[in-house]
Amino acid sequence: MASLSDQLGGLVYSTEHGDTCPHCREALDHCRCDVLEEQQRLAALDGTVRIRRETSGRKGKGVTTLTGIALPSEKLKQLAKRLKKRCGTGGAVKDGIIEIQGDHRDTLYQALADLGYTVKHAGG
Numbered sequence: 001m002a003s004l005s006d007q008l009g010g011l012v013y014s015t016e017h018g019d020t021c022p023h024c025r026e027a028l029d030h031c032r033c034d035v036l037e038e039q040q041r042l043a044a045l046d047g048t049v050r051i052r053r054e055t056s057g058r059k060g061k062g063v064t065t066l067t068g069i070a071l072p073s074e075k076l077k078q079l080a081k082r083l084k085k086r087c088g089t090g091g092a093v094k095d096g097i098i099e100i101q102g103d104h105r106d107t108l109y110q111a112l113a114d115l116g117y118t119v120k121h122a123g124g
Contacts, residue, residue, distance in 0.1 A: 049112055051105050052123035064105055066098040086111050
């Protein structure tokens with residue numbers, strides 16, 4: 001039988017700090033887990049933006065994905081907003097990957113090249 005301390009293994013809420021991170025046990029306002037993940041994601045990139053068209057898992061609807069952009073999350077969202085506006089369509093940012101609805105590879109290639117990024121077409 002598990003002891004009471006095993007059952008209550010992680011502090012989830014504290015009246016002193018509010019919600020706490022289950023990984024680092026810090027208050028969510030001071031959590032460093034996201035910062036470390038962000039630094040690891042940025043360090044793994046080679047500086048080349050890859051543009052590809054994908055349909056898998058989207059019920060046949062095509063999206064253009066942009067990977068390898070070495071920007072922090074907030075700047076990545078701003079860039080995605082700018083690119084969506086340029087293409088005149090919707091999209092999202094998921095796990096450091098920008099998804100733009102539709103096939104806009106050529107438009108996005110030109111837009112990123114104009115911004116000074118090294119860009120490659122990837123996939124078939």
